[in-house]
Amino acid sequence: xxxxxxxxxxxxxxxxxxxxxxxxxxxxxxxxxxxxxxxxxxxxxxxxxxxxxxxxxxxxxxxxxxxxxxxxxxxxxxxxxxxxxxxxxxxxxxxxxxxxxxxxxxx
Amino acid sequence: xxxxxxxxxxxxxxxxxxxxxxxxxxxxxxxxxxxxxxxxxxxxxxxxxxxxxxxxxxxxxxxxxxxxxxxxxxxxxxxxxxxxxxxxxxxxxxxxxxxxxxxxxxxxxxxxxxxxx
Numbered sequence: 389x390x391x392x393x394x395x396x397x398x399x400x401x402x403x404x405x406x407x408x409x410x411x412x413x414x415x416x417x418x419x420x421x422x423x424x425x426x427x428x429x430x431x432x433x434x435x436x437x438x439x440x441x442x443x444x445x446x447x448x449x450x451x452x453x454x455x456x457x458x459x460x461x462x463x464x465x466x467x468x469x470x471x472x473x474x475x476x477x478x479x480x481x482x483x484x485x486x487x488x489x490x491x492x493x494x495x
Numbered sequence: 496x497x498x499x500x501x502x503x504x505x506x507x508x509x510x511x512x513x514x515x516x517x518x519x520x521x522x523x524x525x526x527x528x529x530x531x532x533x534x535x536x537x538x539x540x541x542x543x544x545x546x547x548x549x550x551x552x553x554x555x556x557x558x559x560x561x562x563x564x565x566x567x568x569x570x571x572x573x574x575x576x577x578x579x580x581x582x583x584x585x586x587x588x589x590x591x592x593x594x595x596x597x598x599x600x601x602x603x604x605x606x607x608x609x610x611x612x
Binding site: 431482485489 | 530532539540541542545554555556557589591594596597598599600603604605
């Protein structure tokens with residue numbers, strides 16, 4: 389199975405700050421990587437698909453990038469509504485595997 | 496409007512079988528893939544399996560011996576059966592529709608299942 393190593397596990401940041409979360413795949417997954425936000429008590433929401441494409445309705449301050457087997461999610465200017473847990477998901481081959489999650493809090 | 500809604504028993508005894516239903520609207524199960532994902536309390540997400548639009552099924556190998564996914568396209572319903580339940584099967588179970596490839600764009604509200612005697 390493909391392992392997704394996500395870091396950091398938790399992150400405290402200030403409003404308007406730039407935030408970056410990374411996922412390292414254990415093998416080549418191409419662009420089969422998506423990012424999800426899960427607010428407290430809610431279902432996950434798709435943010436980024438295909439490693440770099442913004443999902444419908446997602447603010448442009450979110451962006452995704454790829455360097456080899458490392459994938460990053462960037463929030464350019466942190467807002468209050470961005471608080472939650474973020475997960476990456478590899479969908480290159482079954483079983484599809486999520487990263488362990490990054491809990492983002494306000495400083 | 497795409498909607499998915501999970502339903503199930505809430506409480507199941509250890510060693511018993513969990514049966515969940517995902518009722519969908521706004522799309523056809525013969526046009527899109529639908530996945531089952533679960534989340535233990537306070538923990539991360541685990542992909543369980545997928546019913547493709549054409550009826551093909553994939554399972555997480557960690558659950559394969561206990562998991563069965565099926566559907567009734569006439570009722571717009573997807574089903575999950577997980578047998579030999581243990582306490583660590585406790586969690587919220589979601590069904591999710593993808594975008595035609597494996598981007599999980601639509602999610603149900605989730606249904607909490609507690610395994611306890």
